[in-house]
Structure formats: structure tokens, C-alpha cells
Amino acid sequence: DAGVIQSPRHEVTEMGQEVTLRCKPISGHNSLFWYRQTMMRGLELLIYFNNNVPIDDSGMPEDRFSAKMPNASFSTLKIQPSEPRDSAVYFCASSTGGIGYTFGSGTRLTVV
């Protein structure tokens, strides 16, 4: 199994631009999670899906952030417009049965 696949690995964008992060979960996993990691706040849960349905988006910081999961093998996290304070590493993780997550390698986002 290739694990959780995220793209791109690195993204540098200008303030005000739209950014789209992508995630392919492990086949057969029915839960998908988006986390953000910063030095100050550590790992924060943004949103999670179960069977492609958003369950809890209370961690999404603002309306500028949105996430979709159109099918079991793909999810996106979009930031529009992006701001410098959005700079962080964004992780996607998937799981089944609540046994434990498998994380992707992350997308390092820099907004200048």
C-alpha cells in the first residue's frame, strides 16, 4: 500500500491567492482527517469526514477554509484567499475503525 498521499509537498504562494491541497487516503479507510501543524499550536484538527461526509468542521479557522471529499479516494482542502498566517504544514490522515491514524507526508505551505 502506498499510504496516504498528499500533494503538493511544498507550496509557496502570494497573499490573496487561492491554494488547493490534495489528499488520497489509504484504500478501505473510511475516515479522513485534515490537520494543521505549527510550532506555536502543534497539531490542530481542522475537519474530518466519515464515509465521505463531513462530521466536524469546528476546527476550520475561518470561512476562507473549505474542504471536500467527493469520493472515498480523494479530498481537497482549499484556502481562498490565503494569508501569511496560514503558513504551516498541513497533514491529511486516514483511518478505519478508530484504531489509529495513518498520516501523509504533509504539505508545507508558505504564504508571502
Added chain:
Amino acid sequence: EDQVTQSPEALRLQEGESSSLNCSYTVSGLRGLFWYRQDPGKGPEFLFTLYSAGEEKEKERLKATLTKKESFLHITAPKPEDSATYLCAVMPGGTSYGKLTFGQGTILTVHP
């Protein structure tokens, strides 16, 4: 609100010098406590899940234990390759979809 506090923030050891990392938690019914290892530039890698007080799990030089208020990750005779950030997370009971709350982590450095 679920809370996880890890100590110390950073730990420097000599190769072969055993020690322990602490994870204190408050959670509304514990469904599981998780330990992860994170190397620079990578996503967290799953190590252990503990489900009830008194439970212990081992993997190579690592041993995780659990009480009703805290968990310890014991490292016996560490090697330089054990250097990483170790993350603790809790999953509350009554949650069907595996939501995890993470601590800030302990940065472990093992010198040869």
C-alpha cells in the same frame, strides 16, 4: 474540553541513557491513548495504542504504560536513531469517528 500535556518539551540523552517521557491528559471518557513518532519533514508515525489503565505495550526499546491520568513512554538504552519528536494523543469515548487531540510533543535527542 479534552487536553493533553506532554513533558518535558525537550530531552537530551546520551546513547544508552534510559529515561521516560510523560503525557498527562483529561478527557471525557478515554477510548484510547496513542503514541506517535515524528521525524523532521515527515508525518507522524503510529507507535502504540493503549485502551485501559494498567495496560503496557512494547516495541524494541520503547515501552508505553497507562494510568487513569497519564501515560509514560519509557526508552531503554536509546540509540541516536531514536531521536525524534514523540507525540501523545487521546481519543474520547462516545465518539464514533476517531477524533484525536494531540499534545505538543517531546523533542528527544540522543547523542552518540
